[in-house]
Amino acid sequence: MHRRTFLAGLASLASAPAVAQMKMDDMDNMPGMDMGDHMGHDMGAPSGKTVTLPEGEALRELPRLVNESRTPGLFKARLSAEPATLRFAEGLDTPALGYNGMSPGPLIEAVEGDRVEITFANGIPNEASTIHWHGMPVPADQDGNPMDPVASGAEKTYGFDLPEGSAASYWYHPHPHGKTAEQVYRGLAGVFLVRPKADPVPAAYGDTVLVFTDLRLAADGTMPDNTMIDLMNGRVGDHVLVNGQKNPRLEVPFGTKRRFRLYNVTNARFLRLAFDGAPMTIIGTDGGLLEAPVAADDILLSPAERLELIVSFEKPGPVTLYTLDYDRGWMGAGRPADAGLTLLTVNVSETPAEQVPPLPDTLRPMAQLGAPLVNRRFVFTETMAMNATGMEMGFLINGTAFDMSRVDVVSKAGQVELWEVVNQADMDHPFHVHGTQFQVVEHERDGKKSAPAYRAWKDTVNVARGETVRLLLRQDRPGPRMYHCHILEHEQLGMMGIVDVQA
Ligand code: C2O
Ligand code: CU
Ligand code: CU
Numbered sequence: 001m002h003r004r005t006f007l008a009g010l011a012s013l014a015s016a017p018a019v020a021q022m023k024m025d026d027m028d029n030m031p032g033m034d035m036g037d038h039m040g041h042d043m044g045a046p047s048g049k050t051v052t053l054p055e056g057e058a059l060r061e062l063p064r065l066v067n068e069s070r071t072p073g074l075f076k077a078r079l080s081a082e083p084a085t086l087r088f089a090e091g092l093d094t095p096a097l098g099y100n101g102m103s104p105g106p107l108i109e110a111v112e113g114d115r116v117e118i119t120f121a122n123g124i125p126n127e128a129s130t131i132h133w134h135g136m137p138v139p140a141d142q143d144g145n146p147m148d149p150v151a152s153g154a155e156k157t158y159g160f161d162l163p164e165g166s167a168a169s170y171w172y173h174p175h176p177h178g179k180t181a182e183q184v185y186r187g188l189a190g191v192f193l194v195r196p197k198a199d200p201v202p203a204a205y206g207d208t209v210l211v212f213t214d215l216r217l218a219a220d221g222t223m224p225d226n227t228m229i230d231l232m233n234g235r236v237g238d239h240v241l242v243n244g245q246k247n248p249r250l251e252v253p254f255g256t257k258r259r260f261r262l263y264n265v266t267n268a269r270f271l272r273l274a275f276d277g278a279p280m281t282i283i284g285t286d287g288g289l290l291e292a293p294v295a296a297d298d299i300l301l302s303p304a305e306r307l308e309l310i311v312s313f314e315k316p317g318p319v320t321l322y323t324l325d326y327d328r329g330w331m332g333a334g335r336p337a338d339a340g341l342t343l344l345t346v347n348v349s350e351t352p353a354e355q356v357p358p359l360p361d362t363l364r365p366m367a368q369l370g371a372p373l374v375n376r377r378f379v380f381t382e383t384m385a386m387n388a389t390g391m392e393m394g395f396l397i398n399g400t401a402f403d404m405s406r407v408d409v410v411s412k413a414g415q416v417e418l419w420e421v422v423n424q425a426d427m428d429h430p431f432h433v434h435g436t437q438f439q440v441v442e443h444e445r446d447g448k449k450s451a452p453a454y455r456a457w458k459d460t461v462n463v464a465r466g467e468t469v470r471l472l473l474r475q476d477r478p479g480p481r482m483y484h485c486h487i488l489e490h491e492q493l494g495m496m497g498i499v500d501v502q503a
Contacts (some may be wrong), residue, residue: 082123092221105190140479167196168288181488234268234487284308287437287457329427401494
């Protein structure tokens, strides 16, 4: 729907009887309504009430999940989702959810060709959960779909083999029906690195994982529930954290070339980023390395996307990783400040780094998918409707909201398809498909077509408002797969479907 209609709809709500049933908290957040004293409170955006977090601590490395197996080629471990008390600010306890007590969860690291067996224990009181292996080529029934919930108190062992060529920066998070957004913003997300047997990137560049999460803290240290504004736009917090820390610090000698893996695991925060004073080269995306390195002035990381970079720290002094403005479309009040956040500070010392080998000109060959046998079209729209308990936003694909018992698309394993994803809505929607990696072939906006700057394997692509993205995709394993907007509140409000891949 269009913003004008949307706002007119909201204005007419003022006289609708159902309005009385909306919580006052939500009312505070309604755009275009005169709420007197209530206006301006609880907008879910940075405000005077924001708790101050410590900055400048040494960047922590994410703890690794320990492999309990002695058998070569087998990675075996336990992961439990459970309530955890975290400490972000001095003297404040934050009740949250963690994997093995941590948020972000422990980093899982395996190698191409490995067998993975992870026993998941759901210790979340009264809520089902699952573990979804975002971007990974795992069988459909091992992929933590909402159709396969693990009840509170129950366990499930997920097992899968990592094929050759699958090395990439994946991640894991819950995917239970109706609870994904909340379980993720409460702390459940972690990194899953699959390493190649031989890595073309020099080991001397290191390999530093930077996981971005988005925290909103109330004055008492708790994480407030989602407001109406959050449901519309997706939850954007007050603090973007890196590996759980606010603006941590990294020390490097000058002349250092460092490999970074950037992960956006926020519910809904778009991150347009640059290093101030250090050139970036993109070497990989969601699905692993590119064919060749590509220089970049700035990068856009929409929710769920990942990028691998080489950053050259060429002169001594501080360098910051900071955010630039990006308008992803915002409904109602409280548009967060996108630009000018410092996410990481790198102190480049006077001591010169040791000589390191240059980055190779080519990284790996990348197969092309060939001509599609089937064309499909997915159209995103936004709606608003009244029901008995208040206003309901709907986020739809091809006019319908997600229904777990409905198959939306039937496809065939091994068949190349062209998916055309059309965003007719007022916000950007990052589109994600489970179980495979795809290649974007074209963007179209206002009748203008353009090819992506480089060929890449992706599992999530931002589809800007008014834009059409065309991608080639092939699912190699049978079973039901989800496709959805990775603004998790939108996924929860209906912007998801099921493709059933048949053998
Ligand atoms: Cu991160 Cu359904 O996915
Ligand atoms: Cu996924
Ligand atoms: Cu969306």
